[in-house]
Amino acid sequence: MGILEVQNVNKSFGGLKALQNVNLNIEEGTIHAIIGPNGAGKSTLLNCFVGKLVPDTGTVMFNGQSLLGIKPHEINQAGVSRVFQTPEIFTDLSVFENVLIPCFAKRDGSFKMNALNRVRNEVDIQEKAEQMLIDVNMIDKRDMIASSMSRGDKRRLEMAMCLAQDPKLLLLDEPTAGMARADTNNTIDLLSEIQDRRHITMAVIEHDMHVVFSLAQKISVLAQGTVIVEDLPENIKGHPKVQEAYLGGAH
Numbered sequence: 392m393g394i395l396e397v398q399n400v401n402k403s404f405g406g407l408k409a410l411q412n413v414n415l416n417i418e419e420g421t422i423h424a425i426i427g428p429n430g431a432g433k434s435t436l437l438n439c440f441v442g443k444l445v446p447d448t449g450t451v452m453f454n455g456q457s458l459l460g461i462k463p464h465e466i467n468q469a470g471v472s473r474v475f476q477t478p479e480i481f482t483d484l485s486v487f488e489n490v491l492i493p494c495f496a497k498r499d500g501s502f503k504m505n506a507l508n509r510v511r512n513e514v515d516i517q518e519k520a521e522q523m524l525i526d527v528n529m530i531d532k533r534d535m536i537a538s539s540m541s542r543g544d545k546r547r548l549e550m551a552m553c554l555a556q557d558p559k560l561l562l563l564d565e566p567t568a569g570m571a572r573a574d575t576n577n578t579i580d581l582l583s584e585i586q587d588r589r590h591i592t593m594a595v596i597e598h599d600m601h602v603v604f605s606l607a608q609k610i611s612v613l614a615q616g617t618v619i620v621e622d623l624p625e626n627i628k629g630h631p632k633v634q635e636a637y638l639g640g641a642h
């Protein structure tokens with residue numbers, strides 16, 4: 392059984408069928424890439440995983456439970472976290488303070504800014520935040536102000552903040568979009584390290600095939616709202632349907 396199972400999902404916007412009978416199975420502990428030309432429906436599908444959109448028909452099961460009708464914050468609490476293209480961090484706070492916030496929120500169910508003042512008495516929270524920074528190789532930057540960091544480091548910090556929520560499924564929407572090659576390669580290394588250390592299941596939407604083939608253990612190819620192939624990376628590259636989808640599309 393997959394940790395995320397999508398069956399016969401359809402989603403239309405007015406007359407436009409953005410998703411048509413989509414089936415997808417993400418195995419626990421794997422990195423699963425979702426690729427496809429522009430407008431194929433990748434973001435629409437991801438939005439159905441986090442409760443931002445509700446499919447017109449079909450089912451989305453996470454850990455054996457339906458996600459349909461569940462509010463986004465409840466899906467997040469159930470263990471689904473999303474990493475955005477633009478890192479969502481608190482730019483005026485230090486790296487360490489940024490990670491403390493989701494550590495508090497995970498424990499208390501919500502977060503108030505004045506919780507940061509209590510941190511001296513909160514050894515468990517401090518240790519957890521430190522461990523998150525160690526996991527993303529940022530412990531040496533713990534006292535830096537977040538706004539002063541490179542884009543790659545901001546991405547690392549956001550990842551630490553995500554990990555603090557103890558996710559079971561991490562959704563990454565074009566994690567290397569707009570990055571220089573060096574930052575892209577750092578992000579590939581980071582995601583590989585996180586998977587090795589924590590065995591977190593990841594679903595990655597990505598256009599950069601270097602990233603896809605460096606990371607993915609399984610790939611689903613979407614074209615015109617339908618999954619046309621789901622297979623191992625070695626079977627995807629030369630697949631005639633995939634080549635046709637890309638040659639006919641924008642890439």
Ligand SMILES: Nc1ncnc2c1ncn2[C@@H]1O[C@H](COP(=O)(O)OP(=O)(O)OP(=O)(O)O)[C@@H](O)[C@H]1O
Binds near residue numbers: 404428430433436
């Ligand atoms: N909220 C919306 N209202 C109307 N149409 C939408 C909406 N969201 C997406 N669409 C349309 O649905 C189709 C699928 O869009 P989607 O953003 O899911 O594709 P994508 O594969 O993520 O594309 P890209 O790679 O360019 O980000 C497109 O034709 C898009 O214009």
